[in-house]
Amino acid sequence: MKPSFWRTRRLYRLLLTGKYQPYVFEGTIPDLPNSLGDIGLYLHIPFCKQICPFCPYNKVLLYGQDVDAYAEAVKKEAEMYRERLQASTVPSLYIGGGTPLASPRHLLDLIAFLTHSFRIGPEIGVEAHPSDASVENLSALRRSGVNLLSLGVQSFQDDLLQRISRPYDGEKAKEALANSMNADFDSVDVDLMFGLPGETEDQLGYDVEYALRSGIGQLSAYPLILFSFTKMPEILARSTFPKASWRQEKKMLQIIQELSKAYGYERTSIWTWTKKEKAQYTSVTRQDFVGFGAGAASRCSNVFYSNTCSVSEYVKAVDTRKLPIALSISLDEKDEIAWWLFWAAYRMSISRQEFRRLFNRELDSEFGLYLKALRYLGILKEEGTEYRLTDNGGFLFHLVEQGYSLDFLDGMWGALSSEAWPKRLVLG
Ligand SMILES: C[S@@+](CC[C@H](N)C(=O)[O-])C[C@H]1O[C@@H](n2cnc3c(N)ncnc32)[C@H](O)[C@@H]1O
Ligand code: SF4
Structure with missing residues (x-):
């Protein structure tokens, strides 16, 4: 049986992007x-x-x-x-x-x-x-x-x-x-x-x-x-x-x-x-990043991809001057927004200004109803120009993040650790 979080992720995608298809x-x-x-x-x-x-x-x-x-x-x-x-x-x-x-x-x-x-x-x-x-x-x-x-x-x-x-x-x-x-x-x-x-x-x-x-x-x-x-x-x-x-x-x-x-x-x-006043060690929450090495993931504007996890295949591919990318997926704007919201919630702070800068839209016009409901349920609170997760919201997202790990990462890393160059991977 699929983990129950499978439904959570599909629901998350449906709610934020209007799509119910799996990730391919x-x-x-x-x-x-x-x-x-x-x-x-x-x-x-x-x-x-x-x-x-x-x-x-x-x-x-x-x-x-x-x-x-x-x-x-x-x-x-x-x-x-x-x-x-x-x-x-x-x-x-x-x-x-x-x-x-x-x-x-x-x-x-x-x-x-x-x-x-x-x-x-x-x-x-x-x-x-x-x-x-x-x-x-x-x-x-x-x-x-x-x-x-x-x-x-x-x-x-x-x-x-x-x-x-x-x-x-x-x-x-x-x-x-x-x-x-x-x-x-x-x-x-x-x-x-x-x-x-x-x-x-x-x-x-x-x-x-x-x-x-x-x-x-x-x-x-x-x-x-x-x-x-x-x-x-x-x-x-x-x-x-x-x-x-x-x-x-x-x-x-x-x-x-x-x-x-x-x-x-x-x-x-x-x-x-x-x-306070110390730098944050945060390797996972960047908007765009390039990863080098076997199994490293990258996100360049609208493409997310992962290198092969096999060390020997990685070395061989790079030796022939080929990028060692094993799996990739293009994100449309709705997926990009869902991605951003996911990591913003992970950081406990959803900033209106950052949303406007990245997507040239207003957070409240796009998600006003959800934000209102989450505030009513005590999951978010408004603080200046941002929404912050409350302690209850933090716990809820702790469950969502575990679900994401068990579903998305388990599926992707599990597939990549068993096959160097999968032809395709359907998650969902
Ligand atoms: C790349 S890992 C480990 C870094 C280093 N290799 C080490 O073992 O100390 C980064 C962190 O992920 C966390 N981690 C690894 N596997 C985990 C798991 N199954 N569940 C929760 N956290 C995990 C650990 O706290 C670990 O320090
Ligand atoms: S196997 Fe152990 S030592 Fe190696 S990366 Fe994982 S947690 Fe760290």
């Missing part, structure tokens, strides 16, 4: 504009020293991989975009994975290459795994121009880390955080997961407070999402721990929200809390 991705390379304007860059490094059972991202075991060939392929792919990006300023470069620091030498080489090839700044962000967050690695990153760090802690507690097969303990996670805080980044983000197998509210409170008390710039706290193509659903089914219910998740979100507020952090998205 084609296995062909789309026509891209000759000039891309100002755009964010993302680089995907798919290597990990150990594979975590819950992880949906595109990754392979590092050992036995030809990382030299991969790094060369990324440079060639970036070259293919050089003309299109010639006139662009690139406000942000985010590097994620996988674990970008799996091979520090290759990572530093790629950062140097990209910062020389494009006009990048002010944000350069990198994800770090606690096992790689040594003083030496972090100071090399800082010297290379990286100013934002996201540390994948997940929890500071030995039992929870063991249940999700993370290869370090709480002490090591704390040491990684101390190293990150001492490395002079403009902002350090800590990723925690909540609703981990058997996690209590006290354990979550401890993790959140430990992170906030260290003075981090941002806390990201994600509910454990069970992607069907990972091992986690089966591991959980075999264990004595049930999946956290929506009521437990609601309580946990409340705990995170209250602690963050008490420590002076503001909710900047459904799952992030940022300290």
Whole structure:
């Protein structure tokens, strides 16, 4: 049976675009504009020293991989975009994975290459795994121009880390955080997961407070999402721990929200809390972005596409000077508006001015009835020139975002991880 969120997504599309058809991705390379304007860059490094059972991202075991060939392929792919990006300023470069620091030498080489090839700044962000967050690695990153760090802690507690097969303990996670805080980044983000197998509210409170008390710039706290193509659903089914219910998740979100507020952090998205005057680490909410690397996604004006997830096929395609795009979909204006509204709601703030700037229309004339209903239901409130999600709205969208992950991402990443070059993908 399809997950029940399947109906939620279809309903979302119907309500916002008037369309009830499924999304159809084609296995062909789309026509891209000759000039891309100002755009964010993302680089995907798919290597990990150990594979975590819950992880949906595109990754392979590092050992036995030809990382030299991969790094060369990324440079060639970036070259293919050089003309299109010639006139662009690139406000942000985010590097994620996988674990970008799996091979520090290759990572530093790629950062140097990209910062020389494009006009990048002010944000350069990198994800770090606690096992790689040594003083030496972090100071090399800082010297290379990286100013934002996201540390994948997940929890500071030995039992929870063991249940999700993370290869370090709480002490090591704390040491990684101390190293990150001492490395002079403009902002350090800590990723925690909540609703981990058997996690209590006290354990979550401890993790959140430990992170906030260290003075981090941002806390990201994600509910454990069970992607069907990972091992986690089966591991959980075999264990004595049930999946956290929506009521437990609601309580946990409340705990995170209250602690963050008490420590002076503001909710900047459904799952992030940022300290005032600190930069936000946000690799997913840009309007337009180009992704380099195996499995990286891009959105260039009205085209959304994903590179092949196969590392060897990625290297082969780029070697023949072919863009390594595996699936793409064109968005019409209604889809673009629905996309924008989705990410605006994720950021908890729907700005009339931004809507006007992007679509040359008035938000209230397009969606007046919905906005009124959402305000009446206590999901949105008006604040100056924007609508903000209330705490209840934040919880509702936490469910919608999980539904999107379970439906859209599970379908797309599941298909791309089982086939290098799918002919077509119909979602819905
Ligand atoms: C690319 S991942 C991990 C970065 C780095 N490789 C690491 O393991 O620390 C980014 C973040 O996504 C979150 N994440 C990964 N899988 C998840 C899942 N199944 N459900 C919820 N959050 C998840 C984790 O908090 C993780 O730190
Ligand atoms: S969570 Fe991080 S370390 Fe674990 S498999 Fe995913 S990308 Fe690799």
